[in-house]
Amino acid sequence: MTENQKGFSGKQVSEVTVEAIRRGDITLDDVRIHPDTLAHQADVATANGNPQLAANFLRAAELTSLSDEMVLGYYDALRPGRSTAQDLLNIANTLQAQGAERNAELFRQAADVYARRGLTAK
């Protein structure tokens, strides 16, 4: 484990100690992964012969800035019969605007395939 790694909040992981937690100085964002770290892990995955795992890490990097509720909400929107094709495209646009291009692309693909396969909301 690299001790000079930073959490999502930017706090150095070396500053996260039991004592600091006890004092109430640490939040979950301090022990959440940083998008730069995920980008690094994507490079590692590519170097180890798994571009799909790398792509997953890059999509994940985009999701780090979304709240837990947003992430769970988007997951639900992709479940079968939950969204119309237009709903999915709207989410894609929102994600695109937030710089989450890879996830936006995933939603655009879903809009297309769901419409063709009857997986959209009735």
Next chain:
Amino acid sequence: MTTKEPIGRFRFMNEQRVNLDGFATPAPELGLVAFNGPNDPAPSLVITDGRITELDGRTESEFDSIDSFIAIHGIDLEVASEAMAIDSLDFARRLVDPNISRLDIVRLASGMTPAKLAEVLSLLNAAELVIAMTKMRARRTPSNQAHVTNRSDDPLLLAADAATAAAFGFRELETTVPVAADAPSNAVAVSIGAAVGSPGVLVQCSVEESAELALGMRGLVSYAETVSLYGTEQIFIDGDDTPWSKAFLTSAYASRGIKMRVTSGGGSEALMGGAQKCSMFYLEARCVALARAIGSQGVQNGGIDSAAVAGAVPGGVRSLMAENVMVMLRNLEACTGNDALMSESDVRRTSRTHPIFIGGSDFINSGFGSIQRYDNMFGPSQWNSEDIDDFLAMQRDWGVDGGLRTADEEEVARLRRRATDAVTAVYSWLGLGDFSAAWADEAVDAAGSKDITSGDLMLPLTAARTIMDTNVTMLDVITALAENGFDLEAQRCLDMLKARVAGDYLQTSAIFDEGMNVLSLVTDPNVYSGPGTGYQMTPERQQQVDTIRQQRSVADLLSEQQSFVNKNISELGIAEVSYDPRDVVIGVSPATGKDIWVTLSGLSVADAIGELLAGLEEEGCVGRIVRINDTLDLGMIGLTAARLSGSGVSVGLQAKGTALIHRRDLAPLANLELYSVAPTITRDLYRMMGINAGRHAKGATPEPVRNPYSDEAIEARYHTKVVSLVAIERMCVNSQHPQTLVVT
């Protein structure tokens, strides 16, 4: 039609446990076929303008959502043409060729379609699958995963059992709930117990997809596994997901730095009536291709909940293992099933697991039931706490690292106490609930939840609600641990949170060793190129595998014998030849009255001699005890004794209990009667031998006694003891003349 009672041989065979299992005539139209279903396509791939336009016999417009996702994301187009052109038999042979590297194979496999890999792997026989698994798994060091659950979601028992599982060597612990709403409490209790047991043990709580992710986001669990994939679109949708929702979920876990793998397994589609006339193995090939396509680092497969479906058809068990190897070909972590119990027969379930155990996988069991069968809320596992000693013995027998180690009883007792103390303190400090001392005492001692009578069945639910309502996170648990003096456990829980920041354990096949080092495809890659390569146990690990708590040395046996020492056998002096026709010598072995005091049957040597003397007396003979010092061979002991005997008849007795009747005119290795199976010789039998020796001495006709028969594995039980006892006898051999002994 009249029903006829089968003959006895078949009535007897029908009663055997294997006949409780269901065996199905293959029904390809229902998907009840392991390989080569009627709708399995021939492998095909067409790439047009850098896009896949045909996949395994279907054109783009015919793609279902699974095909589409694989076509867009799952096939490496740069190697696809080269890979698909390789003859399947040629590629199958490369899997077992030590001169062709794993890297070459995974590179090509990434360009192969599901049907292509299904065709390749269906060509490997069982032995070849073992070699392929040895060579192809991602992580060099094998490992294992445990289920930790109980019927009442008892937090104290969960924590104690989690600590116990960690002590036995499991590196991942999976819990689940009989009551869905209890999940947060289970996650907390198992995480605390795991931290008590060992650093770096990963914990998951298997519940509905969203709920499981929410637990992960709070830091209450450190990995996820029950993200299910299916091989047909219909069943996928029935599971309330699509390839896209699963891909998003996969990224959601990674976005919080949480390890995850997906779950699939042959037979699930047939079980749910949606196999579409495809074989189990082909549908699983689609799942595995999809797992790679969505960016999951690993797959739990090998039947899983439907393992018994595959087990019911010809070749089904082989197909389960082939599923695991397919995951390895896709360069993913393989968590190789052997979880749901697929047979009532101990022979069949061992047979199903054994090749994988030998080949070695990232996790041999994707849930070894570390608790008793009845407490396993996933249903009984293929291996359970009933079998931990069997598994440890199998590791030792084959010199195989199956991920487990022997745990010391005192240490486990200490860990269980500490785990219940820690949970008691944390739950109290966070206002989740209070445990009585009696409950804790029972949990420490319990072999299962049936041993606990003092529990409060409502506590887990109340605790779980409070965790959710007051937004308890792992940070609060760490604070509570630290505030109550559990500094070590607080640090271990924090280390698991910090691991998420680093993200190294998101890579393929990652576990932590006890020094919190990540072992994965990246840091501990499996490189196998024939004998002497690949995973080799360190001397320390070899020692763990070789040393089980049941093993005994000669020194152990000697000190056990010493604990039975009594002073009632004493020496009277040199034994002389007798001319009294009533004289029958009982010749005893060199260690008698020195180092061996108890026979293998548990009877004391003195008592055995006492019965022989009493039997002789019943026949009007006089027994005389003489220790033969210069041989440990029972025939020679008997013959030497017979030559001293006034009647010419003797009894020979080894201190371990083996006995015979001898006569001075016989050859050394001959005898009149022999009790060869010492562990089964009772007091009555020694008495009977005394009587018969007396009758031989008088020239009367004895009633020969048959050796008692047993169907138990007497040799397995006693042969190691025999080796030690014989060694002790040999140490006592000397050139002294025979000595008269007396038993008082």
